[in-house]
Amino acid sequence: MKMRWFLVVALALFLTGAGSLALWSKDGDSTSFLFGLVFLNLGTLFFLLAVVMRRRLGKNGE
DSSP states (O other): OHHHHHHHHHHHHHHHHHHHHHHHHHHHHEEEHHHHHHHHHHHHHHHHHHHHHHHHHTTTTO
16 A cells, blocks of 8 residues: 555656656746756655555555
C-alpha cells in the first residue's frame, strides 16, 4: 500500500513539473523553469523510492 502512495505522489510531481515546463516554454518565465525542474526531480526521487520499497517489501508492496 505504501508503494502505491509513492507512485501516486511521483505521478503528481511529474505532471506538475511538466506543466511548469510547458508554461516556461510558452511564457519564458525563469520561475516556471525552476519549479518544473524541482518538481520533475522530486517526482524522480519518489519513483525511485517506490522501486526500492518494492524490492525490499516484495511484489505486493505491503
